Amino acid sequence: MASLINCPHCGVRPREEFTIRGDAGPVRPAPDADFGAWDAYVHLRDNVRGPMAEHWQHSGGCRRWLVVERDTFTHEVFAVVDAADYTRVPVAKPARARKAANPAGRRGGA
Amino acid sequence: MRYSAFSIFRAALAGNRGWKPAWRKPEPKPHYDVIIVGGGGHGLATAHYLAKNHGITNVAVLEKGYLGSGNVGRNTTIVRANYLLEGNEPFFAHSLKLWEGLEQELNFNAMMSQRGVINLYHSDGQRDAYARRGNAMRLAGEDAELLNRDQVRELAPFLDFDNARFPIHGGLMQRRGGTARHDGVAWGYARSADSFGVDLIENCEVTGIRREGGRVTGVETTRGFIGCNRLGLAAAGHSSRVAEMAGMRLPIESQVLQAFVSEGLKPFIDQVITFGAALFYLSQSDKGGLVFGGSLDMYNSYAQRGNLATVESVMEAACALAPAVARVKALRAWGGVMDMSMDGSPIIDKTPVQDLYLNCGWCYGGFKATPASGWCFAHLLATGEIHPLAGAFRLDRFARGYQIDETGHGAQANLH
Numbered sequence: 001m002a003s004l005i006n007c008p009h010c011g012v013r014p015r016e017e018f019t020i021r022g023d024a025g026p027v028r029p030a031p032d033a034d035f036g037a038w039d040a041y042v043h044l045r046d047n048v049r050g051p052m053a054e055h056w057q058h059s060g061g062c063r064r065w066l067v068v069e070r071d072t073f074t075h076e077v078f079a080v081v082d083a084a085d086y087t088r089v090p091v092a093k094p095a096r097a098r099k100a101a102n103p104a105g106r107r108g109g110a
Numbered sequence: 111m112r113y114s115a116f117s118i119f120r121a122a123l124a125g126n127r128g129w130k131p132a133w134r135k136p137e138p139k140p141h142y143d144v145i146i147v148g149g150g151g152h153g154l155a156t157a158h159y160l161a162k163n164h165g166i167t168n169v170a171v172l173e174k175g176y177l178g179s180g181n182v183g184r185n186t187t188i189v190r191a192n193y194l195l196e197g198n199e200p201f202f203a204h205s206l207k208l209w210e211g212l213e214q215e216l217n218f219n220a221m222m223s224q225r226g227v228i229n230l231y232h233s234d235g236q237r238d239a240y241a242r243r244g245n246a247m248r249l250a251g252e253d254a255e256l257l258n259r260d261q262v263r264e265l266a267p268f269l270d271f272d273n274a275r276f277p278i279h280g281g282l283m284q285r286r287g288g289t290a291r292h293d294g295v296a297w298g299y300a301r302s303a304d305s306f307g308v309d310l311i312e313n314c315e316v317t318g319i320r321r322e323g324g325r326v327t328g329v330e331t332t333r334g335f336i337g338c339n340r341l342g343l344a345a346a347g348h349s350s351r352v353a354e355m356a357g358m359r360l361p362i363e364s365q366v367l368q369a370f371v372s373e374g375l376k377p378f379i380d381q382v383i384t385f386g387a388a389l390f391y392l393s394q395s396d397k398g399g400l401v402f403g404g405s406l407d408m409y410n411s412y413a414q415r416g417n418l419a420t421v422e423s424v425m426e427a428a429c430a431l432a433p434a435v436a437r438v439k440a441l442r443a444w445g446g447v448m449d450m451s452m453d454g455s456p457i458i459d460k461t462p463v464q465d466l467y468l469n470c471g472w473c474y475g476g477f478k479a480t481p482a483s484g485w486c487f488a489h490l491l492a493t494g495e496i497h498p499l500a501g502a503f504r505l506d507r508f509a510r511g512y513q514i515d516e517t518g519h520g521a522q523a524n525l526h
Binding site for chain 1: 348350351359360361362363364407408409410411412413416417418419452508509521522523524
């Protein structure tokens with residue numbers, strides 16, 4: 001994992017300021033979804049080796065939830081966007097292409 | 111060749127030119143009764159017990175690197191059986207019993223050292239929790255002893271007992287716990303399995319799992335297709351990747367855990383000591399180096415290296431526990447890829463694919479489990495039945511709501 005993460009609100013900050021939640025890929029099922037859907041959401045993981053999007057919170061800074069796209073093998077960070085600006089795309093898609101589609105611009109207030 | 115004091119003496123007289131390699135380097139056969147994916151501690155132990163307990167010797171262990179190049183060579187060598195929950199403790203108690211007879215069984219010096227494991231407590235609440243844990247251990251037939259502050263001080267005088275934030279009030283001692291030489295364990299199991307006729311095939315990475323009509327027929331590897339009747343996966347941190355080849359998603363995240371060794375010192379820490387205020391554990395190897403580690407780096411990783419932020423927090427814990435180590439130089443640091451399960455407990459089970467068996471989810475506690483894991487997995491591969499000691503380690507326990515959650519953290523892999 002890189003030692004620095006570029007928060008879209010606070011700029012380049014040390015990784016210790018951030019707290020990870022995990023894979024940003026899974027989507028919460030509807031409350032009345034069947035049991036299998038909930039089991040898969042809560043317990044099963046793709047556990048990607050390679051480019052992956054994750055939820056991190058800038059807990060020692062602006063406290064915004066972010067989506068960090070990074071490689072779980074090389075530890076390279078490709079892009080960081082505010083979670084509110086993130087649109088889910090299939091994980092298999094090359095991460096670098098997503099970077100261009102999601103400009104990590106400053107997002108005030110929200 | 112049987113190893114003994116006499117064999118050393120005889121080889122020395124012959125100029126030490128008579129030693130043979132401890133195992134063969136066979137070419138893979140086209141078909142085996144059982145193939146085990148992963149030539150680490152658990153895979154090699156499984157092969158040993160398949161041959162010894164069940165008489166199944168037409169077995170291959172496939173390893174993508176060299177034998178023992180994964181987590182069995184990258185841990186902090188601690189052996190203990192101090193679990194709370196009844197799904198876990200009998201299994202680890204059996205493992206500790208196997209450790210005690212391991213060197214005689216394998217005819218290999220694994221440097222098993224029952225020096226004792228002390229879990230320190232720093233508050234009244236923590237003492238109560240450890241008393242409860244100790245009682246659970248004794249109910250399962252294990253030894254456990256609650257030490258007060260003076261008893262701990264007698265054993266480990268160099269700790270910071272009067273730390274302002276985390277004073278040491280005592281510790282839970284398991285005297286039969288200790289350490290073993292991690293590589294020696296892998297080599298001992300490998301040599302024994304090989305002597306029974308098991309083929310240990312190194313530099314052979316599995317790239318696909320071939321299935322016909324819902325059952326496994328063999329594996330595609332970098333050294334060609336190899337057929338089998340039954341396939342066992344013991345791929346530790348890469349379990350999700352191998353299971354994916356059979357169309358499975360596992361309740362596992364792969365995370366990196368770091369460990370460290372210091373320069374050699376005179377005898378200083380006699381036991382394995384764990385800090386109750388932070389996840390930190392410390393022992394001293396026979397060479398004199400302090401062996402220590404802390405918590406996960408907390409993020410998914412397949413790289414066998416970690417982050418400096420974690421290095422710093424581990425060093426801080428070391429200095430808080432034993433201030434005398436502050437000026438000791440760290441010699442080496444390394445990381446291993448852990449298969450962190452969603453409840454912190456392992457999986458030894460059948461899978462929805464017929465003749466495919468799974469051994470994974472050992473989190474950062476796999477080393478001490480090596481003998482019992484091999485014992486139970488061999489039983490499963492040989493008979494198709496779950497071993498009673500591993501009866502709680504089922505793959506579907508998450509869906510059924512029967513998690514074995516020692517820490518009570520829920521389905522968050524990095525908190526176990």
